[in-house]
Amino acid sequence: MLIRTDNHFHSTYSHDARSSLAAMINRQHAMGLEVVTSTEHFDADPSDGGFGFYSYEKVRDDIISLRKEFRIKILHGIEVTFQPKYLTGVEDFLSQNSFDLIIGAVHYIKGILIRHWAAAAGDGFTPYFDLMLELSLWGGMNVLGHLDYIKKYSSLYIESVYFGKIESILQNIIEKDIALGVNTSGYRQIPGEQYPSRKILAMYKDMGGRLISIGSDSHHLSQIGTGYGETAVLLKSLGFREHHFYVSGQPCSLVL
Ligand SMILES: [Zn+2]
Numbered sequence: 625m626l627i628r629t630d631n632h633f634h635s636t637y638s639h640d641a642r643s644s645l646a647a648m649i650n651r652q653h654a655m656g657l658e659v660v661t662s663t664e665h666f667d668a669d670p671s672d673g674g675f676g677f678y679s680y681e682k683v684r685d686d687i688i689s690l691r692k693e694f695r696i697k698i699l700h701g702i703e704v705t706f707q708p709k710y711l712t713g714v715e716d717f718l719s720q721n722s723f724d725l726i727i728g729a730v731h732y733i734k735g736i737l738i739r740h741w742a743a744a745a746g747d748g749f750t751p752y753f754d755l756m757l758e759l760s761l762w763g764g765m766n767v768l769g770h771l772d773y774i775k776k777y778s779s780l781y782i783e784s785v786y787f788g789k790i791e792s793i794l795q796n797i798i799e800k801d802i803a804l805g806v807n808t809s810g811y812r813q814i815p816g817e818q819y820p821s822r823k824i825l826a827m828y829k830d831m832g833g834r835l836i837s838i839g840s841d842s843h844h845l846s847q848i849g850t851g852y853g854e855t856a857v858l859l860k861s862l863g864f865r866e867h868h869f870y871v872s873g874q875p876c877s878l879v880l
């Protein structure tokens with residue numbers, strides 16, 4: 625397997641996932657992955673279904689015991705939902721716990737779950753990319769998650785309309801040494817391709833973007849590895865020669 629990491633997945637330590645952490649790791653190990661990073665959800669918004677669900681200590685202790693059981697490098701990350709209104713809650717949580725990798729992600733726009741917001745947005749997705757732009761300026765993360773996630777939720781999305789904003793987002797993360805998250809979950813969803821698109825990945829490469837963090841965003845063990853073959857071929861065709869994982873917030877590279 626060309627892609628040797630899974631830096632984005634959820635287990636039953638996230639409220640919306642269905643396989644235990646041990647079952648996820650067992651499958652990742654069986655598939656030949658070498659480095660995996662647990663990235664459960666953390667939401668500081670009290671209205672979110674996962675609010676208060678995450679236990680740092682339980683995940684940490686489970687990872688410590690699983691490291692003894694499996695010959696695979698297991699790292700402890702987190703996926704935080706970026707909402708300006710609840711940013712203090714996120715930053716307090718991050719300051720109280722230590723992670724190998726932090727993914728920043730947009731799941732809500734103006735307090736509305738992205739799925740519902742997109743359904744009412746018509747063909748105007750500027751507020752989504754404005755929030756992504758704000759996220760790209762936040763210094764609290766290592767990886768920018770699923771940049772063009774909006775394409776999952778609306779057939780009216782035309783990415784070329786937003787290339788200006790997307791370019792600014794990419795410029796910001798390159799300047800801050802934040803990795804671009806390459807998320808293969810789109811292969812099992814409506815888009816039928818990774819987040820972000822080929823065009824956005826090509827822009828990132830042309831702009832000098834180098835750091836990429838690949839993950840399946842699996843919520844069940846059956847989803848692990850989906851789209852990995854296609855994504856590896858695509859990244860190599862665009863000239864990417866390595867991918868990354870994070871240890872204590874520091875990027876480590878692997879050949880692609
Ligand atoms: Zn996400």
Ligand SMILES: [Zn+2]
Nearest residue numbers: 632634703841
């Ligand atoms: Zn996720």
